[in-house]
Amino acid sequence: MNWSSWAEFFAMGGYGVYVWGSYAVTFACVIGEILLISKRRRTLVKRYGLIHDSVTEDTEKTSDTKEISDGQRDFK
Amino acid sequence: MAINWYKYAAPASFYSLAGKMIPFFTIIAFGLLVAGLYIGFFVAPTDFQQGEAYRIIFIHVPAAWMSMFLYVVMAFWAGIGLAFNTRLSSMMATAIAPTGALFTFLALWTGSLWGKPMWGTWWVWDARLTSELILLFLYIGFMSLQAAIDDPRRADKAGAIIALVGVINIPIIYFSVQWWNTLHQGASVSVTQAPTMASTMLTGMMVMVFASWMYAIAVILKRVRVIILERESNTAWVAELRRKGAF
Amino acid sequence: MFFWVIQRDLLLAIRRRSDVLTTLFFFVIVVSLFPLSVGPEMNMLRTMAPGIVWVAALLASMLSLGRLFSNDYMDGTLEQMLLSPQSLSVLVLGKALAHWLVTGVPLVLMAPILGIQYDLPMDALFVLTISLLLGTPVLSLIGAIGAALTLGLRGGGVLISLLVLPLYIPVLIFGSGAVEANMAGVGHEAHLSLLGAFLLVSLVFAPWAAASSLRVSME
């Protein structure tokens, strides 16, 4: 065992800033990466949840003729 | 529905396979990480030249190795995707890039933090450092190009071309930088290495390298699953998943 | 109106995040090229650093000028802006400000990190950042005049440089001068207050000049 106390451990022989700076940023990045992927996935799943009901219509969407005639409702 | 099942089969089955593999790699990565950190901080002795600062090695070297290794893997998958038009391999390449860039950044970051106490400066224009910096640019170029293109098919192919051109260039860059630097002999410092590395140090380092690999695999699989979902959103099998709510 | 312009340009920039990032990385890459080309001696690099960072900032800001009006021009939006009841100068000021937010601010934030690569002392890093903070908006404002004048001319991209670089020179001299003065221990206040003066003057005159240039270019 190299360390006689926690303080010594955190001091890292005077190089604490450098050593812990490296490790802290590394773990921050790793955790950040994981969180970002999870977030990307959650937004995706949420979006799918929203269009859940329109699945059939969504996959069968072929052209817009119908939509155009729908669209001709009075405006002004 | 005239959707070609053959084409969609691969990502669909890979999606669930990857889902099963992720926990496995995550657990191994975590175990190795704990072991590596334990060896690194509590078993490995103090270096007689560098004091405790050398303990940065346990993340610096894995990060530096992974950064280079992942680039090659990325270019490989991208090339396969370009040559055989297999979408899954292109998605793999896309998924690898951010992790590769992350490791490159970490190599630079930890290297700088190591350099300050050892060399007295955050940065020198040393050959190895410079080529690592260029590697970061290559990753970023790949990612920005893909981000700038909306059509995924085009993004895959364009990314593949730049990745392959980059991979041809990496040795050229590496050697030219080496030559540029040594010809000049300006900077008196270079990456110094502990003369004889204690075997526990080496063990700790290698354990951390394996931990990084496992982590990279897990995280890349996780990302590739999201990418598959995004890209295949209008296929029957995703619709099926959606109906069941079983992502 | 003014805010609509800024909001619109920022929206476009967000939609195209890569634009912002690529200007930034262009800056980073140019700064990193010099050691490769000049050689790695630290002492020499340190002396060159303020000059290089400033020249790179200037080039990065200049290169993105092309986009300031040309997209709006090509798709006819600019015609619509000329036909807008609002004052054109205000529109131009909005566009220049959005340009600075999108290209200038990231450079300012990035500069200290690059300074570290050149081993600049803490003090000098601070002055470098301040000088860029005062100087880059001037670049965007003056650049707007150049962009307006070269609108629709083929090869505009490089023509802008030609028109605008001479006007950038004072900013460059005082910007890098401030850092060098600081490193030489001479005091950088005079330089910085001159930069501030440039900023005020260009805030007042540049939008108006750019608006007139736009009208000329669109005839």
Next chain:
Amino acid sequence: MFFWVIQRDLLLAIRRRSDVLTTLFFFVIVVSLFPLSVGPEMNMLRTMAPGIVWVAALLASMLSLGRLFSNDYMDGTLEQMLLSPQSLSVLVLGKALAHWLVTGVPLVLMAPILGIQYDLPMDALFVLTISLLLGTPVLSLIGAIGAALTLGLRGGGVLISLLVLPLYIPVLIFGSGAVEANMAGVGHEAHLSLLGAFLLVSLVFAPWAAASSLRVSME
């Protein structure tokens, strides 16, 4: 066919003389900015000279890349080229060569004059010119890949830089290295022959890679 492409691009360049001139002036201005920004010490400037000239050449050549395909893309000519019975690689080679003739050659001719400004010895001037003569075509060829990949992407101009600059680095290192080696009395032959090798390799591969990129971009 090949010659038609070159002829056409040269014709366009002549019709738009300003393009050629502005690339050249950009080069001149960047080189001349440095003494302003770094300070006037002659010894230091002399050491920096090859590096600066090379970086400026690289930036000048890079900036004009945007135009390599984008005009043809926007007005539909490129579509026609893809539908041409001729091999696309040959067309691309033609365009890259025309680009070099229009942007590279003037730089090569201008470089010695700028070298004199930095007080480079005769010998070094000669090596500088030769290194540019070998290196600039490589820049145009590699640049063609970047230009093809970023075609039609907004912010393409700066994205090109990002893609292409890392690939330019070896050319930069050996180009400026040749001059520095000569000035240090070490001998520049190795550098120059490496530059020659780069040229050959890129002559063979770049048109092909750029042609594939074009097909991808036009999908």
Next chain:
Amino acid sequence: MLHGVNLTCVRGDRRLFKEVNFTLEAGGLMQVNGPNGSGKTSLLRILCGLTSPALGKITWRGETVRALDGQYYRDLTYIGHLTGTKDDLTALENLRISSALSGVQVTEKQARDALAYMGLVGRELLPAKVLSQGQRRRVALARLLVCNTTLWILDEPLAALDVAAVKLIQDLLEQHLQEGGMVVMTTHQDIDIAAVSTVQLQLA
């Protein structure tokens, strides 16, 4: 209200038209006809004040257009060959922002309705660059629905539009004219628009 007096347009060494005079009253439609290259676009740009005529002047409510500036532009909507549609913005954003730039704030609801009227339901959130030629023009023309200007100057508004859309535009113009608006337009297609008064201006 809109008068053109003695307008002459010279492009290069060619005089496209000379001494063009016209008067357009409330509810009036002016159709500018002529073969390709006869100067229709040039005339329309002159009317907008984007180019100045070689001779002659334009007045709006009795005052010279050049002197009015902002005042005139508050009454004017111009849609030319180029439509000012941003590739990267969605149809909805394009409409809202282009309206805002011409001084009209449009709520999301209004903008959606306008797009729906133009037959773009389901396309509101697509970036304009993936829209078809005709859809892009529809987005541009949707501005006519949300602006409340008197004078519309339209350069070939029907280009690239399909039959249904042509009918829509025709209705829209007729309604605008009925309400006392004014329209200046060019087109190579046959179209019959009912107006209080119609001026047919034939160029060369």
Next chain:
Amino acid sequence: MLHGVNLTCVRGDRRLFKEVNFTLEAGGLMQVNGPNGSGKTSLLRILCGLTSPALGKITWRGETVRALDGQYYRDLTYIGHLTGTKDDLTALENLRISSALSGVQVTEKQARDALAYMGLVGRELLPAKVLSQGQRRRVALARLLVCNTTLWILDEPLAALDVAAVKLIQDLLEQHLQEGGMVVMTTHQDIDIAAVSTVQLQLA
């Protein structure tokens, strides 16, 4: 000669058309009809091999188009929404160079004749940027007169053209069809072209 088999086109998350089949023989005209955004342009680009279809294939003289490449392109002339007219080149240079790029060398005399036929006498030496919208399209269409390809694919060739020019193009197409050529075209205008056989392809 030109067969489309089971063509399906997907853009974004939308399927524009599916299972489109057609056969075009010598002398045949195919008119692709459909409202804005129905996928006409997309189909034409697929026929040219500029985009690949999601499913299905195209054969030319019995061979798949992707495999033919240069061979196919020797028989094909495509004129799309964008015409490839260079702003800085004169009409004459534009015509000669665009022909040369598609593999046909045109003498100055031939080019002048073609431009004259398209009604551009006196405009040959003007740079394209000063030409009117319709004149630019005429320059682009002049290529049809000098190329000697069999298959013409034209996306809204009549856009921006005046009545006289529409007649010219109609005659030109009829002559080409008479001589055994093939034409695939879209248009929103009414036009009646006599052909050995006419396929009307209605999209959605």
